[in-house]
Amino acid sequence: AEESDFIQEELYKNSNFIHPRNSKILYYDCTNYYFEIEAEDGIKKYGKSKEHRPNPIVTMGLFMDADGIPLAFDIFPGNQNEQLTLKPIEKKVIKDFNCSEFIFCSDAGLGGKSNRFLNSFGNRSYVITYSLKKMKKEERELALLPTQFKVPGSNKLIDLRTLDESDPKVYNTIYYKEYPLVTGDMDETVIIT
Template identity: 25%
Template structure:
């Protein structure tokens, strides 16, 4: 038996409590109030309630409530164990950032410490992902300390946001300079990022969550990566945007910013719809999309199930078929599509 961390709505905010489960669907008992999430998050530099759930389990359930609450916050406090160790590995990441000349595209700014602060947050988040405020409070953990007021951090983030495309283009060109990256194949996908907040503002909206957080507001992030999984470009959409509706504006922005034309888009079945296919064909953009079997025509299903014309190569059976690209009322648009069917005997259940 152990404590669970629970949250409940109180005065329009999340109130956190330690509680012991009474059993499946029987609720919780022996509750210990901890305080409002926003206050705890700010005080201890946290980014998510998930950060505290494992700590809750460590609190001894036999303790008096007041003592148990004190023990919880003692475990939560980052300075509960003092150390003089500093992370020197961050210096290697600094060298990579310098080599990429990451912020050369930024305009001359009145913020004297702009690049220093941005480099610090990028490097330290790679080593230990935490909120910006938590990184700032624990900056002495790293050899590359920064001397800046906490209130200035968000101003610096505004600068990087306003010049996002310039930074991305500069990074794109630098990686091309240092590697033999294939800039003709882009792997496209969407993900979601949720927010623990009662305030619904801007593009933060309720939608289908890929994190399983269906009660939280979120944003949708579309991203293209190269064949090594290195990001090339991203675009943020309102949280209620469906997967199939992110690609058109994303591809137009991609071509406009990076001045590239001859590309192939690789994506999963969530992006495969007639609107997207029609758009890509009109723009002369090649694509490789997965297709859901339950959406196929009777003729295509028959083609897949027939044993004829399969070829075995690289431990896979495969065959292909050229079909006309059609739109409403079976109108042929002058383009052709290639259906490729793959089957791996080794992956059968």
């Protein structure tokens, strides 16, 4: 455990000799593990268990590269908010793995303002899932409109209602639209697919 950071760093460096690592897109997520014990012990703390168990847990944060190969991980106390796990691991990835230019991808649970802000500097950016249910009413209505969609590489606007979904080409094409989201704190772009 004391050599975990060094082992991860060396494993990353040496794995590049076998398969070049695609670290331009990094995925991050957290999970937790419970212990069949009754009392807290060390970093095994009572927290919000993903399995809704009443036992002490630890939280694990994991970065994967664009090919889905694990890059770096760390273990945190079970009572720590998972939003706070990103910064220490990301600093390790930037410093020890020399990965400073990437797109950070995560689910909404780890897409808090401070984590988005962290990944809006230098040559980093982010893609975070966004819940339609949590959008403001007017934003949700705009997102659900079937108009103003495009296909990658074209600026032609498409109304989804005019498409024949039984056509395999239409069915297998990705359609998207985007609009600016101006909040005053951070200007962002919402992409609907």
